[in-house]
Amino acid sequence: MSRKPTMDGPRTTGLALDLSPGDDHYRAYVGPPRDYDLVSAMVFNLLTCIGLRQHHRVLDIGCGSLRVGRLLIPYLNQENYVGVEPNQWLVEDGIANEIGADLVKIKKPTFSFQASLAEFESPLDLDYAVAQSIFSHSGQDLVGQWLSQVSSHLKEEGALVATFLSDRQDFDGHGWIYPGCVKYRPETMADLAARSGLTFRVLDWAHPRQTWALFAKKDHDRSLIESGEITWNRFAARAMDS
Numbered sequence: 001m002s003r004k005p006t007m008d009g010p011r012t013t014g015l016a017l018d019l020s021p022g023d024d025h026y027r028a029y030v031g032p033p034r035d036y037d038l039v040s041a042m043v044f045n046l047l048t049c050i051g052l053r054q055h056h057r058v059l060d061i062g063c064g065s066l067r068v069g070r071l072l073i074p075y076l077n078q079e080n081y082v083g084v085e086p087n088q089w090l091v092e093d094g095i096a097n098e099i100g101a102d103l104v105k106i107k108k109p110t111f112s113f114q115a116s117l118a119e120f121e122s123p124l125d126l127d128y129a130v131a132q133s134i135f136s137h138s139g140q141d142l143v144g145q146w147l148s149q150v151s152s153h154l155k156e157e158g159a160l161v162a163t164f165l166s167d168r169q170d171f172d173g174h175g176w177i178y179p180g181c182v183k184y185r186p187e188t189m190a191d192l193a194a195r196s197g198l199t200f201r202v203l204d205w206a207h208p209r210q211t212w213a214l215f216a217k218k219d220h221d222r223s224l225i226e227s228g229e230i231t232w233n234r235f236a237a238r239a240m241d242s
């Protein structure tokens with residue numbers, strides 16, 4: 001890791017392969033630095049295999065240092081990426097180290113430096129939302145708040161893909177827990193989803209530590225996640241057919 005003393009450069013640079021999750025570095029803060037590339041690929045590939053196209057609008061909850069945004073922002077059309085992140089320095093270091101200010105100028109992503117969607121008064125009309133490694137640090141109160149807020153900003157055909165740590169018992173604390181992790185029963189996640197008008201389904205999509213799930217609005221097209229594996233070939237066949 002190296003640090004720049006100037007005000008205009010990133011706070012942190014480099015791959016930080018010797019640092020631990022939660023350390024003060026744009027890659028380490030969001031998870032094990034050795035997995036940074038894998039997590040980017042895992043999320044982008046999941047979204048593109050379940051139907052993401054360039055014209056869709058995507059919310060990245062707790063977008064951190066743009067580990068996912070660095071692939072989504074170039075892929076999506078202008079103004080279609082929304083990143084919400086309370087730690088502004090992570091987004092700034094992500095821009096400086098991973099995508100550059102020019103891409104921000106070209107693609108015009110929206111960033112909100114809060115821990116909620118409170119500043120979005122008009123509906124975001126989202127096709128997809130992503131919460132990668134967010135519910136694994138959230139008390140049930142916070143999971144419930146995020147599901148309710150996201151549900152109100154998703155289109156009726158929209159869906160959230162999110163990760164959680166699955167267990168036989170529920171964590172019973174509140175608020176944001178970091179860098180420690182919390183676990184939930186899938187049934188609890190399903191209950192929380194239902195309270196916000198969302199269906200819940202575990203997804204067969206590998207994650208180094210967590211479980212992927214789909215929280216979908218009622219008109220979401222589930223044809224690419226049901227009756228078989230989630231694969232690029234299934235999506236490609238449908239996209240090329242239409």
Ligand SMILES: C[S@@+](CC[C@H](N)C(=O)[O-])C[C@H]1O[C@@H](n2cnc3c(N)ncnc32)[C@H](O)[C@@H]1O
Nearest residue numbers: 030062063064067068086087115132133134176
């Ligand atoms: C484990 S990191 C994951 C970052 C990103 N989703 C990724 O996969 O690269 C958790 C992120 O959530 C952000 N965060 C902190 N408080 C939050 C909250 N109340 N709600 C959502 N995200 C929060 C952290 O700053 C951090 O960037």
